[in-house]
Amino acid sequence: MTVNDDSFTNWKIREEIAESMIPLIGKLHRERDVTVLLHSRSLVNKSVVSILKTHRFARQIAGAELSVTETMPFLQALTTLDLGPSQIDLGMLATMYKADERGLSVEEFTAEAVAGATGANKIERREPRDVVLYGFGRIGRLVARLLIEKAGSGNGLRLRAIVVRGGGAQDIVKRASLLRRDSIHGQFQGTITVDEEHGTIVANGNAIKVIYADDPTSVDYTEYGIRDAILIDNTGKWRDREGLSRHLRPGIEKVVLTAPGKGDVPNIVHGVNHDTVKPEERILSCASCTTNAIVPPLKAMDDEYGVLRGHVETVHSFTNDQNLLDNYHKSDRRGRSAALNMVITETGAASAVAKALPDLKAKISGSSIRVPVPDVSIAILNLQLARETTREEVHDYLREVSLTSPLKRQIDFITAPDAVSSDFIGSRHASIVDAGALKVDGDNAILYLWYDNEFGYSCQVVRVVQHVSGVEYPTFPATAV
Structure with missing residues (x-):
């Protein structure tokens, strides 16, 4: 058998396994309100090819492709458990199982890892x-x-x-x-x-x-x-x-x-300060798309290295606030054609950081350039750190944050050397760290953060609404804080 025959046979096997995963994932979702994830990416209502591509994408983050042959046993184990409403990450289950040295079976390990969603621990399904x-x-x-x-x-x-x-x-x-x-x-x-x-x-x-x-x-x-x-x-x-x-x-x-909310309206960035919303609060803001893009990685960097000061420059897609062709506009430059020009403008994201991260003492400044693309922007976050580090250390730290930290739904990570803005249309993360563009020199770190300023931001909005509505279900295996 040739190499090509081997590859095709392997593909057909994985295709068959992915096909058999679909009804299991759908049944868990419909009957038990369980959302099956793979490294924070939902597998609900996904096609066979989409499931296989999501598994392959793990290679970009973790360094090795995750196969459906590895995750299928965990999915099968989940169907045998008395699960309550929850989100369960097959990627995390498979990764943690590999590192576990106790000799447990897949069924035993899975039951232990998701125990918080089963039996007496499970929460009741809520009314819509x-x-x-x-x-x-x-x-x-x-x-x-x-x-x-x-x-x-x-x-x-x-x-x-x-x-x-x-x-x-x-x-x-x-x-x-x-x-x-x-x-x-x-x-x-x-x-x-x-x-x-x-x-x-x-x-x-x-x-x-x-x-x-x-x-x-x-x-x-x-x-x-x-x-x-x-x-x-x-x-x-x-x-x-x-x-x-x-x-x-x-x-x-x-x-x-x-x-962005004004005055005493709280600006909430899910993953960072959503747990500060008081039950009696009736009015709140989800801040801006750029604030959601920069605050999670800013928090991650401050937690590990300390941030003394920073500047964010956003290269932002044009929006409906600008004119298609030159015309009167209350703002000076935004009246010029959005489709034909790079337009220097202001951003309130830097000042909004203080509302979402009140413990951050660093001064963050910011500016923005609107460019002729309809969606996906990039924020260049230039930070002076409290201690010196290396590019390799920051690279590995941010990759781990995207995989296992409480910010994994907000921060994504990509190593593709040829990534461009259109690759991130439809991203559900608040921002994506471009590993290839990362620069570190002593106590200075420059992060390049892609973000779908429409869809990624909308996902953050829905997460906030789920939280304040009481329908944000816990994720398992639990992430260590």
Whole structure:
């Protein structure tokens, strides 16, 4: 048999195993509200090829490809356990099992590693929490996609309505079409139908009421059967407590802003300070996409090395706030054509760091350049550290952070030497460390951090909403803090 024959036979074997994983993963998700992950990447609703590619991607991080032949026994072991709602990482299970020297069987090790999600320890499945989207632009539609995707188990979050300004003829049809097809993020994964008579978009069986309103105070959400909902404001029109309080109408329990909050509105970066949100807090902000990109790695570096000062320069994709062609704009440079120019502008991300990381004493400055790409940005984080180190040490530390730390859902890591911005469209992490671009000289470290400023940020928003809604389920095996 030739090498080519060996490779093809091996592929077919792995393809068959991945195919047999799909119903097991789906059943765990639908019946027990268990999300199966591989190094923080969900395997729910993934195709055979997607599952195999996710396993192969582990090579970029851990240095060796993870095979479905290694993870399948752990998945099979999970199906025999009395599991409660949780997230379970097959990659972590396989990695920890290799390092374990007690001679346990896969079944014994798995039962021990996920004991917190079984038997008397498991949490009860919660009733779905209603969610309302106020505004249906770039972030609003991506958050909608995520909420619909995560509604597969019938628990967790349930998108009940979107609120928009009244449009013209076929308004609801056009909005449904924008949800169905996206020039950057591709086709919606599922089916979408429109019930114009009842003003409803039905996406993967989720009935979403379209409410037309020009002012938040004109809506009574209880009229639509909505109770104790989380309202996500995607407009950015109101950013202080007084303005956002306008959303606290009948049927709305909490308000989450997808822009930096002003005044005493807490800016929350999931993974860093989400556990500081008080139960009684009704208004909070998810800060900006850039704040979410830089704060987790900044925290990781400060925890290990100490940060004395820093500067962040963001090379940011253009946004709807800019003009397509030269025209009047309230900001000086943003009036110039976004598609034709690099545009120097300001960023509030550096000043927002203090809200998310109050214990960080370092002064962080920042600036930004908008460039002619529609999505994915890069933040260049230049840090003066409290002690000298080496490039190899920082490289290995950040790789380990991306794999095993409490920040593994926020920080990704890539070693591909030819990576470019479009490779990160659809990334669910807040930022991705580019290992090849990392620079360290004594007490100076320069990190290059890619981030999908649309989708990655939307994932962070949904994580915050899950947390404040009480439907953020624990992850196993537990990560050592």
